[in-house]
Amino acid sequence: MTLKIERVKGxxxxxxxxxxxxxxxxxxxxxxxxxxxxxxxxxxxxRFSEFVANGDVDTEFVPVESEHAAMSVCIGASAAGxxxxxxxxxxxxxxxxxxxWVASGTRLPIVMHVxxxxxxxxxxxxxxxxxSMGARDAGWIQLYGENVQEAYDNAIQTVRIAxxxxxxxxxxxxxxxxxxxxxxxxxxxxxxxxxREFIGTYKPEHSLLxxxxxxxxxxxxxxxxxxxxxxxxxxxxxxxxxxxxxxGEEYGELSGRYYGLMEExxxxxxxxxxxxxxSTAGTTKVVVDELRDQGIKAGLLKxxxxxxxxxxxxxxxxxNKKAIAVLDRSVSFGAxxxxxxxxxxxxxxxxxFAPKVVNYVFGLGGRDTRPxxxxxxxxxxxxxxxxxLVGPTxxxxxxxx
Amino acid sequence: MAINxxxxxxxxxxxxxxxxxxxxxxxxxxxxxxxHAIEDPVVVATPTGCLEIVSSPYPYTSWRVPWIHSAFxxxxxxIAGVETMYRSLVKQGKMEDRGxxxxxxxxxxxxxxxxLQFLSGAxxxxxxxxxxxxxxxxxxxxxxxxxxxxxxxxxxxxxxVGAVMPGKKENRKDITxxxxxxxxxxxxxxxxxxxxxxxxxxxxxxxxxxxxxINVLAPCPRGWRxxxxxxxxxxxxxxxxxxxxxxxxxxxxxxxxxxxxxxxxIADWLKSQGRxxxxxxxxxxxxxxxxxxxxxREWAKLLERCKVAAx
Numbered sequence: 001m002t003l004k005i006e007r008v009k010g011x012x013x014x015x016x017x018x019x020x021x022x023x024x025x026x027x028x029x030x031x032x033x034x035x036x037x038x039x040x041x042x043x044x045x046x047r048f049s050e051f052v053a054n055g056d057v058d059t060e061f062v063p064v065e066s067e068h069a070a071m072s073v074c075i076g077a078s079a080a081g082x083x084x085x086x087x088x089x090x091x092x093x094x095x096x097x098x099x100x101w102v103a104s105g106t107r108l109p110i111v112m113h114v115x116x117x118x119x120x121x122x123x124x125x126x127x128x129x130x131x132s133m134g135a136r137d138a139g140w141i142q143l144y145g146e147n148v149q150e151a152y153d154n155a156i157q158t159v160r161i162a163x164x165x166x167x168x169x170x171x172x173x174x175x176x177x178x179x180x181x182x183x184x185x186x187x188x189x190x191x192x193x194x195x196r197e198f199i200g201t202y203k204p205e206h207s208l209l210x211x212x213x214x215x216x217x218x219x220x221x222x223x224x225x226x227x228x229x230x231x232x233x234x235x236x237x238x239x240x241x242x243x244x245x246x247x248g249e250e251y252g253e254l255s256g257r258y259y260g261l262m263e264e265x266x267x268x269x270x271x272x273x274x275x276x277x278x279s280t281a282g283t284t285k286v287v288v289d290e291l292r293d294q295g296i297k298a299g300l301l302k303x304x305x306x307x308x309x310x311x312x313x314x315x316x317x318x319x320n321k322k323a324i325a326v327l328d329r330s331v332s333f334g335a336x337x338x339x340x341x342x343x344x345x346x347x348x349x350x351x352x353f354a355p356k357v358v359n360y361v362f363g364l365g366g367r368d369t370r371p372x373x374x375x376x377x378x379x380x381x382x383x384x385x386x387x388x389l390v391g392p393t394x395x396x397x398x399x400x401x
Numbered sequence: 402m403a404i405n406x407x408x409x410x411x412x413x414x415x416x417x418x419x420x421x422x423x424x425x426x427x428x429x430x431x432x433x434x435x436x437h438a439i440e441d442p443v444v445v446a447t448p449t450g451c452l453e454i455v456s457s458p459y460p461y462t463s464w465r466v467p468w469i470h471s472a473f474x475x476x477x478x479x480i481a482g483v484e485t486m487y488r489s490l491v492k493q494g495k496m497e498d499r500g501x502x503x504x505x506x507x508x509x510x511x512x513x514x515x516x517l518q519f520l521s522g523a524x525x526x527x528x529x530x531x532x533x534x535x536x537x538x539x540x541x542x543x544x545x546x547x548x549x550x551x552x553x554x555x556x557x558x559x560x561x562v563g564a565v566m567p568g569k570k571e572n573r574k575d576i577t578x579x580x581x582x583x584x585x586x587x588x589x590x591x592x593x594x595x596x597x598x599x600x601x602x603x604x605x606x607x608x609x610x611x612x613x614x615i616n617v618l619a620p621c622p623r624g625w626r627x628x629x630x631x632x633x634x635x636x637x638x639x640x641x642x643x644x645x646x647x648x649x650x651x652x653x654x655x656x657x658x659x660x661x662x663x664x665x666x667i668a669d670w671l672k673s674q675g676r677x678x679x680x681x682x683x684x685x686x687x688x689x690x691x692x693x694x695x696x697x698r699e700w701a702k703l704l705e706r707c708k709v710a711a712x
Binding site: 034060215 | 442443444446453454457458459460462464465466467468469470471472474475478479480481482483484485486487488489490492493495496499501518519521522523525526
C-alpha cells in the first residue's frame with residue numbers, strides 16, 4: 001500500500017476519555033449507533049445523543065432497552081450494509097456475551113467502544129479489565145489505550161481495521177473506566193474532514209437491503225461446514241496481526257502519532273521488564289524513568305493489541321530479559337495465571353525462550369495503583385534475578401491480606 | 402392489493418419448497434401466506450427455532466428474500482437494526498427508497514418468553530416492522546416443552562401428566578393484549594385456515610405507520626399429537642370453539658374479525674389432540690369445566706373489548 005497522506009495539524013483540546021470517544025464518533029458519523037447507558041460509559045451515549053439532537057451527525061441513534069439489544073440491533077444494522085457502532089462497559093459487555101459471538105461469526109465489522117469496568121458481584125462500577133478479558137475469546141479484535149489521546153486515536157482506527165477486506169471482524173477498543181474515561185487530559189483532535197477521509201466510505205460485499213440479490217445471513221451450520229467457517233474466522237484474526245500496524249502507520253502519517261501492535265518503552269537494553277495494558281502503562285513509564293535515573297535497566301512492554309495476540313513480537317521483545325512481571329487487571333479464577341500472563345508465557349515458550357516470569361494481579365475494582373507499587377514490582381524482579389529463584393508465580397499487588 | 406387465489410398460484414413462493422419442515426407443519430404455510438400478501442420487497446428475520454432450522458441448513462436456504470437469523474431472543478432487535486439502517490441510508494441519500502418492508506417470523510417461545518423484552522423495546526421505539534408470532538403453544542424445536550403460550554392443562558414434556566400433576570398448571574399469557582398495550586398502530590390474531598383474513602391482516606400490518614404484530618395460531622401435528630393432514634382442520638376448530646379468536650386492534654380500537662355461528666364445546670377441541678387426552682379421563686370432568694369457563698370468560702372479554710353484544 002502506498003501512503004500519500006498529508007500530515008494535518010490537530011486541534012488541541014481538553015477532554016475526558018468518554019468525551020473524546022464521543023467526538024471521534026461524531027467525526028466518524030456512523031450510519032447507526034445503538035447503545036444503552038452504563039457507568040462509566042454513559043457520558044459517551046449522552047454526548048452522542050446531543051450530537052444527534054443537534055443534527056451534527058447523520059446517524060440514526062437507537063436508544064435500546066438493554067446492551068444485549070444494543071448488540072442485536074448492531075448485528076441487524078451491520079448486516080444491512082452500513083457502519084454500525086456501540087459503546088458499553090462491565091456488566092453491559094457481559095450481557096452482550098452471546099451475541100458478541102454472533103457478530104464475529106457472521107463477520108460483521110461492528111465497532112465497539114468499551115470503557116473498562118469490573119464485573120459484579122460485589123457490585124463495583126470502577127475500573128478493571130474483567131469485562132473485556134471475559135470477552136477475549138469471542139472473536140473480536142481488542143485494542144487497549146493508555147490515555148485519552150490513545151482512546152481517541154484507537155476509536156478512529158478500529159473502523160479501518162474492522163472493515164479491512166482481509167479482516168472483516170468486529171473490533172473493540174478499551175479505555176480504563178474513570179482513570180481514562182472520566183479524567184480530563186490534553187489531546188489533539190483531527191479535523192473532521194481528515195477523519196472522514198481517513199475512514200473513507202464502506203462498501204459491503206453483501207447487504208440485506210440489496211433486495212435484488214437476496215442473501216441468507218446466519219444459517220444453521222453443523223459438523224459438515226461449521227469447523228471450516230471457524231477456521232476462516234481464525235485466519236482473519238491472524239490476518240489482523242498484519243493489518244493493525246498498517247492502519248496504525250497510516251494513521252501516524254496523518255496525525256504524527258504512530259501505532260503498532262505494542263509499544264516498547266526503554267525495553268531494548270532492559271534487564272527487568274513489566275508488561276501492562278491500559279492506563280497503568282503510563283504510571284509504569286514514570287517508574288521506569290526513575291529507575292533508569294538510578295542506573296537500573298528497567299523497561300516496559302505496553303501491549304496495544306491483545307486480540308490478535310502478537311506472540312512473535314512479544315517473545316522477541318522479552319526473550320532476553322533477566323526477569324519479567326506481567327501485570328493483569330483481571331482474575332481468571334483457578335487458572336495458572338491471568339489472561340495477559342498466560343499469553344506472554346505461551347509466546348515465550350513457543351518461541352524458545354524461558355526467562356523468569358511472574359504474574360501480578362492489580363487494581364481490581366478500581367483500586368489505585370501507585371508508582372510505589374510498581375517500584376515494588378521492579379524490586380521483586382531484581383530480587384528474583386539476584387537470588388536466582390522465582391518464588392511464587394502468582395502475586396497480588398496492593399491488596400490487604 | 403386484492404387477494405386473488407388464482408394469481409397467487411401463479412406467483413413464485415418466496416419460501417422455496419425443499420425445506421425440512423415436518424409433514425403438516427403450518428408455519429411454512431403461514432409464512433407463504435404472509436409473503437404472498439405483501440407486494441413490496443421484504444427483508445425477513447427469524448430467531449432460532451423450528452422455522453430457522455428447517456429453512457436454512459447451510460449450504461442450502463429456502464429464502465428467496467434477504468433473511469437473517471441472529472439468536473433465539475433477539476429477532477425484534479435484529480430486524481429493528483435492519484430497519485434502522487434502511488432509514489439511515491435512505492435519509493442520507495446512500496440508497497434509493499424501495500418501499501422495503503421488514504418482517505420477523507418468530508415462535509411463541511421467542512415471543513412470549515425469551516424475546517419479550519426485545520420485542521417490547523422495539524415496539525416502544527416505533528421501528529416500522531411486522532412481527533408475526535407463529536404460535537404453536539410450546540417449544541417445539543427442542544421437543545415440546547411448555548412455554549407461557551401453553552394453555553392450562555396441556556401435556557408437554559416439561560409439564561408432563563403424572564400422578565400428582567395434570568399437565569400444565571398455569572394459564573397461558575395473553576400476549577396479544579400485552580402487545581396492544583404498547584399502543585402500536587396494528588395488532589391482530591389470525592389462523593392459517595382463514596387465509597384471506599390472515600393475508601388481509603398482513604397487508605394492513607405492513608401499511609400501518611409504525612410497528613405491527615400478528616399472533617397466528619400454528620397447530621403443530623408433532624407437539625399437539627394429531628395426524629399431519631389435519632393441521633388446517635384443527636386451526637378451524639380452534640376458532641369454532643373460541644379457544645383462539647380472530648380479531649384486530651387498529652389504533653387502539655378492538656374489532657372482531659370472525660364470530661362462529663355456533664360456539665362448539667371445548668370437549669370437541671380436547672378430543673381432537675393427544676396433548677389433552679388425560680383431561681378426558683373419568684374424574685377429570687372438573688378440569689374440562691374449568692377450561693370451558695376460562696374460554697367463555699375470555700370470549701366474553703373479547704366481545705366487550707370489540708363492543709359486540711354477547712348474545
